[in-house]
Amino acid sequence: MSEQTMTAARTEVRTSAVGRRNYPGRRAQLAKRAVGRLLLSLVAIAIGLVSIFPFYWMILTSIKPESEIFTVTPRFWTFDPTLSRYTTLLKGEIGHQLLNSVIIAGGATLCSVVLGMMAAYALSRFAMPAKSVIAVALLVVQMLPAIVVVIPLFAAYRTTGLLNTYTGVIIAHTALALALSVWLIRGFLAGIPKELDEAALVDGANRFQALVHIIFPLALPGVAVSAIFAFITSWNELLLAMTFLQQESMKTLPGALQQFTSQNGTDWGGTMTASTIFALPVMIFFVLIRRYLASGAAVGAVKG
Amino acid sequence: MTVEAASRRRLQLKIIPWLLMAPTMVGIALVIGYPFVRTIWLSLHEGRGLRTGAWVGLDNYVEMVTDGQTQAAFVRTVVLTAVTVIGSMVASLLIALVLNSGLPGMKLLTILVVLPWAMPRVSAAILWKWAFDSQYGVVNWLLSSLGLGMFDGYGWFNNGTSALFVVAVAIIWAKIPFLTIAMLAALKSVPGDIVEAARLDGASAFKVLLRIKVPVMRPVIVVLFVLATIQAFQAFDHIYVMTVPPGARTTRPRSCRCSRTWRRSPSSTAAWDRRWRC
Known part of the structure; x- marks a missing residue:
């Protein structure tokens, strides 16, 4: 040219x-x-x-x-x-069932986030033998459906008296959500430079203080994502909750919803009223942590 | 630092991670590990209620594998998993693309897409069942008012294929909020200047998606794919809620057959799960 x-x-x-x-x-x-x-x-x-x-x-x-x-x-x-359905429902057991669900989902969320944070910190910050084996084993555990463990767990709970207790279901739900929490949070911790904890240690903090005051605030988006995951998992979990909580007063969300369906059909109005009542706490929970949602999902997934 | 202090510090570095890991490992071992091993053990025995019967070796497995219904349930599980995973991944990628398009009102739409996540899964399943009801369902009403007369009173749950389709729609709908949020976040991490450069060089929107956006998002997509597959294999409540009473047995894949056989004998469930699951 x-x-x-x-x-x-x-x-x-x-x-x-x-x-x-x-x-x-x-x-x-x-x-x-x-x-x-x-x-x-x-x-x-x-x-x-x-x-x-x-x-x-x-x-x-x-x-x-x-x-x-x-x-x-x-x-x-x-x-x-x-609003008549709301007034009749609120007079009945639903407040109690909602409280059961909040206690169980809240407990399971708290446990799986705290334990998940600790395990993820160990996996990402220390030289451990068989590190990747442990990580993969956790993922395999996540793949087992609840139905595999429900029968022996039921028998074990019966002998230890954990049937119809909050503790029993919280333990079971924590175990279901924990492996995923570890993976998610580990992904986020990988994005936080190790130099930060080292700086804190040099400045005289111990490991625990470094974890709580330096690393936890930085990992908050990842913690929020895994908290939502744990909460939703526990909130919706049908099989274990229905198996371990047989007393009427201990029923949670799925049990509460099932009471509107009988052999003769379904009470649609009642079911939907109860569903709306049960959707409210989750919506509030979303609003509380919405800021961390979108940012969190990206980083965690990329690094995970 | 003295030699003693240094060696103490080295010891600490060895012990601390195990202390941090301990609660998780002990918890999972007790709640999932032990029952899992116990389930395998039970599966090798004859079952009578909650008591363990005589040792039967692999008989339960043989019974399961040769049982026609079980085989059919396994095939249905695989089909349903494939349909829901692929369907929900593609749908949420497309929705994320729309949300990322920069049109006005996309913030509002993001909220609308995420909100269904708050709905109890059981109620969503009930509502989808209702929406596809032959007489009172919104879907049949919509389709027949759009001029598709054949859907007037069409019984979606009367045959296996259409019932499976309805369940798949409900499951995909339930998966979309989480997947879309994750995909959207990944899309936002695609560098804007590369996309712009490609567009200036004359690449079509589709090419940009295929050659630039998807490759950048690949790590996220892989993780989401694994998660979605794991969860799809465990689909229980949707199928349980949507197909239980009027004997529409043909839609029930693996997880539900387990719960039914479990009532008959725990060991056969165990065998079942051991066989197909792991």
């Missing part, structure tokens, strides 16, 4: 950049982009509708009068809302 054509080409680029507003085909390109944006917006609206619909339907059903719940043409709004 000769010098002259190069210069010409360069000038052309420059003029097209200057005259960008009116070059031919600009209108078509703009139209294409507008159509693209419109389609994308429609897709976005569809996503929003599908993901929120069951949630909306749950709340709507809980305040619909009985006659509007089962209709051949679904009714997407009610002009006659009623």
